[in-house]
Amino acid sequence: MVQSVGIVGYGACVPKFRIKSGEIARVWGEEPERISKGLGILEKSVPDVDEDAATLAVEASRNALLMSGIDPQAIGAVYIGSESHPYAVKPTATIVAEALGATPELTAADIEFACKAGTAGIQMCMGMVASNMIRYGLAVGSDTSQGRPGDALEYSAAAGAAAFIIGRERQEFVAEIEATYSFTTDTPDFWRREHAEFPSHGGRFTGAPAYFRHVMGATQGLFEKTGTKASEYDYFVFHQPNGKFPLEVARKMGIDVEKVKPGLFTPVIGNTYSAASPIGLAGVLDIAKPGARILLTSFGSGAGSDSFAIRVTEGIAGKREAFKKVGWQLADYIAHKEYIDYGVYVKHRRKLKSM
């Protein structure tokens, strides 16, 4: 029998500040309505001046730890996926492990694969947990991404984190990960060279060969690997660089778009990069009933997608209720917001020198 693996606790974190797409459009002389409708993004999250990918990862991980109820010393691996690690050389994972009290007996590393580094971490933890190398592994997607001022990415690049503790004791699961499938090619649609402050990208035409090909390839591959079809899943969470692409994937694959909307948060928090599909999963786990089936597919430019077939277990109800009383769920972070204008936004993102 294959060793079962699952999520024993999860948590999210989204900074408090928001800027509306219309406010950014106003500064660049664009039509606010057209931008907001075109991208399907009303507003995006902006980190405080003392927040970065490490602090967001710590907060999401503390939430996951609180929900799991496990001893941090039992965590054997910490993987942090991000494209905005605070240091070019010096791991974020050690900062997170130390803040949780998981050190020193563990392995830790940072992972980079554009927006899919968080789900790559989940797969690494699954392998290590299933093979008995470790008892629990922590995988986090966390980003405070930036777009060049005036670039299309400036409307979407946002900040957030989501963390998952992976274990193998079925009675501890809030959801079981039944299968995973990945689809990867070398497709340079988006990149940032060392020392470059902002990313470069191939522009509009990269949607079809990059995002759609990989997300649909991985999702289709998972269907075939597991012998399942779209109608058997209750929720679909796709990487969400804007509010429209995930719905378009659903239409192209014959998936009911109503199954995508509960896990679509980019319209209200922006694209949180490595955290985007993980936050979508956290949001769905916050509302899903035991027995519900979730299909998650990430996407990372470069390019690749990881798909997961997830089944919510009976264990979720008790852990979720207990956590709600003491911790912040995704809905709390989304509701807890303060709007800022472009001037304050510039200060928060320290953009002055690059304008």
Next chain:
Amino acid sequence: MRGHLVIFMPSENLAITWRRIPERYRLTGSACETCRTNYFPTRKLCPKCRRKGKITMKQFSGKGKIYSFTEVTSGPAGFELEVPYLLAIIELAEGPRLTAQVVGVGEKDVKIGDSVEMIFRRILEDSPEGLIHYGYKFRLLKKVSI
């Protein structure tokens, strides 16, 4: 009320930074088993019991109350982007008091006695190429009414 600035000196010795990471990242302090007093930051000797004291490591919960606070409108070097900010003396649930920033709120949003919880933030960076110092700050306890 410049306590936290004394704790985080940009010029501080790297060995001191390393040693203080557990207390700054997750509020690890000390307790004296002899007289049952908790200490933060970490102490090597109990001032009450002296040589009769037995000091052990104490993990604080991160929960506490605002004992006193002030709004800082002209911050020291490294805090220019953060002003105005709230600096408070926090009384931890386990007893000791410490000085820290309370984030996400202004002077009008808090009062003495409000419950707070520890969060993890950037405190200061030595320079654009230097070390980033992380540590505890506080926010008002849970739940924002939704």
